[in-house]
Amino acid sequence: MLSQALAVLSYLSRWQVNAAHAVDNFEKFSLLQSNTADFTRGFQRLVQRIQAENYFVSYFLLKNQPADCVDEQLPLNFALPFMQLNESETIYVRGSGNSFLLAILCIDKLTKKDLVSKFARDLQHIRTRRVLAIHNGNLTASAPSDNENFFRHCMQEKFLHVILIHRDFATTNLYHSYNQFPNFELEIRNLQSRSPIYPNRFENVGRTKLRVLPDQIAPITILHEIGNKTILEGYIGYFLKTFAARYNFQLWLPDNYVLSANRIISMEEIRQAARNNSIDVGASLSTPQKAANLHEYIYPIEFFQWLTMLPVEPPLEAYYFFITIFRPTYLLAIYIIAYCVCIIFAIEVKLRGGNFRWDRSLLLILINPWNLDLLRGFLSQSTAMRLNSATRRIIFLQIFAIGGALNYTFSRHMFNWLTVPPHGQPIGKFSDLAEHNLKILIPEPDIAEISFYRGENFWLEYGHIFKVVKTFEEFEDGLRTMDNRYAYIMDTLVWPITEQRQMYFKHPVFRLSNELYYTKGALLSLPISENSMYKDLLSAFCLRAQENGLLDHWYKMTFFTMLSLGRFNLEDTSDYRGHEVLTLKEFEWVWIAFSVGMGLSGLTFVLEGVWYKFTLILDK
Numbered sequence: 200m201l202s203q204a205l206a207v208l209s210y211l212s213r214w215q216v217n218a219a220h221a222v223d224n225f226e227k228f229s230l231l232q233s234n235t236a237d238f239t240r241g242f243q244r245l246v247q248r249i250q251a252e253n254y255f256v257s258y259f260l261l262k263n264q265p266a267d268c269v270d271e272q273l274p275l276n277f278a279l280p281f282m283q284l285n286e287s288e289t290i291y292v293r294g295s296g297n298s299f300l301l302a303i304l305c306i307d308k309l310t311k312k313d314l315v316s317k318f319a320r321d322l323q324h325i326r327t328r329r330v331l332a333i334h335n336g337n338l339t340a341s342a343p344s345d346n347e348n349f350f351r352h353c354m355q356e357k358f359l360h361v362i363l364i365h366r367d368f369a370t371t372n373l374y375h376s377y378n379q380f381p382n383f384e385l386e387i388r389n390l391q392s393r394s395p396i397y398p399n400r401f402e403n404v405g406r407t408k409l410r411v412l413p414d415q416i417a418p419i420t421i422l423h424e425i426g427n428k429t430i431l432e433g434y435i436g437y438f439l440k441t442f443a444a445r446y447n448f449q450l451w452l453p454d455n456y457v458l459s460a461n462r463i464i465s466m467e468e469i470r471q472a473a474r475n476n477s478i479d480v481g482a483s484l485s486t487p488q489k490a491a492n493l494h495e496y497i498y499p500i501e502f503f504q505w506l507t508m509l510p511v512e513p514p515l516e517a518y519y520f521f522i523t524i525f526r527p528t529y530l531l532a533i534y535i536i537a538y539c540v541c542i543i544f545a546i547e548v549k550l551r552g553g554n555f556r557w558d559r560s561l562l563l564i565l566i567n568p569w570n571l572d573l574l575r576g577f578l579s580q581s582t583a584m585r586l587n588s589a590t591r592r593i594i595f596l597q598i599f600a601i602g603g604a605l606n607y608t609f610s611r612h613m614f615n616w617l618t619v620p621p622h623g624q625p626i627g628k629f630s631d632l633a634e635h636n637l638k639i640l641i642p643e644p645d646i647a648e649i650s651f652y653r654g655e656n657f658w659l660e661y662g663h664i665f666k667v668v669k670t671f672e673e674f675e676d677g678l679r680t681m682d683n684r685y686a687y688i689m690d691t692l693v694w695p696i697t698e699q700r701q702m703y704f705k706h707p708v709f710r711l712s713n714e715l716y717y718t719k720g721a722l723l724s725l726p727i728s729e730n731s732m733y734k735d736l737l738s739a740f741c742l743r744a745q746e747n748g749l750l751d752h753w754y755k756m757t758f759f760t761m762l763s764l765g766r767f768n769l770e771d772t773s774d775y776r777g778h779e780v781l782t783l784k785e786f787e788w789v790w791i792a793f794s795v796g797m798g799l800s801g802l803t804f805v806l807e808g809v810w811y812k813f814t815l816i817l818d819k
Contacts, residue, residue, distance in 0.1 A: 234366070238269045239276055241369030241390075242333075246301070249329065249396050255301045257281060259292050261318050262305035267335050269305075269366050284321065286314060293325045302328055307335045309345040309363075312352050319356035324494050326730050329397050330361040338365040338373060347385050350377040359732045360397045381405035401446050401736055409448040409733075411439055412456060412472050414464045414483035416671070418696050418757040423764055432760050434753035435482055435500075435725070441749070442740050453478055463671050465644065466726075470495070473726045479733060481726035484692070488721055489651060496724040498738035500750070501692060503723055505652065507639060507715035508689035508697070511707050513774075514620035522788065524612050533605070537577055540598060541568040547590050573598055579606040627714050629661045632686065638666040640685040642674040649688075652718040681708050681772040688717065699758055706773040 249255075258274075258281035265271040274283055284290060292298070304318050319326060330353070334341065346363065353361045354377065363375040372390040377383065380400055388394060413420035413431060420433040429452060431440060443450050455477060456464070469481035473495065480497075487496045545564045575582040576598035584595050626635060641649075646667065650658050666685060668674055678687060678697070687709075689697070694711050701707045727734055744750050761767060 234369075235270045237369035238366060239273065241372070242270075242273070242364075243276060245331075245364065245368075245374075245390060245396070248390070249301060249331070252395055252397060253329075255279070255299050255329070256297050257300045258303060259300050259321070260284070260303045260305065261286075261314075261321065263314060264307070267305035267307045268303075268333055269335055273305075286317060289317070290321055291323060292321050293323065298325045298328065300325075300328060302330045304330065304332045305335070306332060309334060309336075309341065309349040315349070315352050315356060319358070324730060326357050327359045327732050327735055330358055332361060332363045334363060334365045336365060337367045338371055339367070341365060343385075346375050350375070350385060351383060353377070354379050354383065357730045357732055359400060362396060381407045403447045406447060406449045408451040409439075409443055409480070410451050410453050410478040411480055411482045412453060412464060412469050412478045414466065414469060414481075416463060416483070417675075417761055417766055418693065418754065419484055420482045421757075421760065421764065421766070431482070432757070432764070434750065434757045435484065437753035437756065438500075438741075438744060438750065439480070439482055441744075442737065445740070446736070470726050473728045476728055479728070479731065480737065483726065484723040485726055486721045487724055492729060494729050494734075495726055497727055497734055498741055499722040499724045500741055500745075501723040503721060504691045504713075504719055505648075505717040505721070506689055506691070506694075507712045507717075508687045508694065508709045509626055509712050509715070510637070510683040510686065511710050512622035512625055514622055517616070520613065520616045524609060533577075536601065537574065538568060540594060540601075541570050541573055544568075544570055544573055544591070544594050547588070547594070551588060577602045577605070579603060626712065629664060629715055632664045638664055638685055640674060640677050640687050641665050641667055642671045643667050643669055644671065645688060649717050652721075679767050683708050683772075686715075692723075695754070696758055696761065700767060700769065701773075703769040704771045704773040708773050 257279050258277050260268075260274060260281055260283040262268055262283065263286045268274075270276075274281055280296075282290075282292070282295065292300070292302075302318070302322055304315070306314055322328065322330075332349070349363065350361065361376065365371070365373075368374065368390075374388055374390065374396075376386045376388065376397075378386060378400060381404060411431075413422060413433070413436065415422050418433055420431060420436045423430050423432065431450060439450065442448070453472070456472070464483070466483060466485050469478075469483050470485065470490075472478045473481050484501060485496070487493050487499070490496065542564060545568045546561075549564070572582045572584070573594075576595065579599075579602040585591055626632060626637070632639065646658065668677075674687075677685060678693075689711060691711075697709065698711075701709070725737065727737070762769070
């Protein structure tokens with residue numbers, strides 16, 4: 200009996216202990232459920248504030264375990280479409296839908312850098328979007344150093360807008376963020392304050408260094424030194440300087456590149472510097488059409504054509520005017536008209552006198568119908584008019600009308616010729632260059648560009664008409680001196696500078712040929728790193744500068760900047776074209792006609808003499 204009583208007491212005691220543990224676990228479960236519900240309500244308030252600041256249309260959620268988001272059912276509270284992944288899945292979020300999203304990262308430990316890096320890879324090309332990180336741990340339990348290291352790693356991954364909330368966010372209303380301009384600064388804010396959740400970090404970057412690498416190809420960028428200072432000029436240089444002034448950047452030329460006022464940086468070197476993050480933006484213009492990755496460029500700045508600049512064909516000599524105006528067809532038409540009018544006038548005179556016969560007199564009229572009064576009327580000279588019949592009045596009116604038209608036509612052509620002399624036959628094809636013994640000057644690096652746009656066969660076919668120089672500096676020397684012994688490859692960015700320079704000449708030296716082209720159209724843009732946080736900012740600034748006409752203004756400024764820096768001068772290199780009233784050259788055809796006439800006359804005289812002697816011999 201005693202043993203049975205002890206067993207019953209032991210059972211009752213164990214039941215009481217188990218019951219006590221059950222009550223304790225139930226209380227903890229209820230508390231956990233209460234904390235989860237509070238967090239979800241706090242999360243919803245935060246999201247509403249974010250949506251009110253700047254709308255988004257979807258969510259992207261990355262988590263390793265459902266519990267990392269505090270509330271395992273958190274996605275069910277999303278009122279917008281969402282995509283969720285775990286750590287083992289990878290996706291290119293930008294290519295899967297609308298990129299106006301709120302990115303959410305659920306993390307149980309802030310020291311998990313691999314998860315943050317994976318999150319960054321998923322957000323390739325859209326890392327400037329707003330990021331909300333959820334830490335499944337209380338604010339009081341997380342070390343300040345862990346918070347700072349987490350944000351520093353976000354900065355290394357080029358995230359711009361990141362906030363961090365903890366498990367007890369609903370009770371504390373506190374969240375962390377960071378500002379990397381000009382230096383890293385950890386921030387802690389209260390949701391109940393009216394400050395924006397994601398402030399505009401670019402409003403004032405506090406003289407943060409903006410690393411640029413200029414190509415020093417005028418008029419794009421120009422470097423010159425004043426004392427110990429290096430000044431960036433050129434219309435893209437003005438663009439970047441204005442951009443830096445607007446957001447309080449400090450333009451910085453990287454120390455690991457040897458820059459001087461005379462060294463031209465190749466485009467490949469600039470692109471490589473942007474890829475390895477040695478610079479923030481390349482101060483040069485390049486076409487994205489050749490790039491394998493279009494995300495390495497901002498929004499296109501320019502549309503350009505690549506053409507050929509040819510020396511202006513020399514004007515025709517003055518004696519060509521007479522060859523042009525007195526063409527055989529024109530002279531024959533004038534002769535026939537004058538002949539017919541003179542015949543009609545002669546017949547009318549004979550009929551009026553009553554001595555016209557349809558035999559010998561008609562034959563004489565056909566042989567020699569000319570009337571000097573009518574011929575002087577053809578030349579718009581004073582003449583004697585016999586207007587004693589209506590027929591003669593009509594004839595003289597026709598003569599004066601024809602003479603006036605001929606005189607006006609001749610005067611107009613003469614005036615046009617003397618004021619704007621016509622030029623020789625223009626070059627219209629690449630094959631014409633060889634006939635004119637003219638070569639196109641080209642720097643060696645541009646051969647690959649021509650082969651890209653026109654194909655390898657083009658260079659194989661026309662390579663002999665190009666004169667290749669080793670460096671771009673040699674090519675620019677020819678442009679600077681306006682050496683018209685050569686033609687030049689020329690894009691529509693540089694041509695306006697050359698065209699404006701020629702406005703100060705008496706006559707233009709070069710013209711732009713649309714027929715001899717390498718590309719009829721291509722886009723130009725600034726090279727930048729693939730995930731640069733400045734890409735959207737530069738693109739938006741470029742669009743505003745274009746619509747306000749600032750790019751055109753800066754381009755016009757560049758002309759006078761190049762002039763003041765001595766990149767060229769306004770010395771007139773055009774040939775002097777003095778007009779001489781008469782030259783021996785103009786009498787060339789006159790002398791030819793005179794010689795032919797004298798030769799025919801002499802030959803006729805000799806033949807007549809021979810015939811006369813021959814008839815005398817026959818008579819004997």
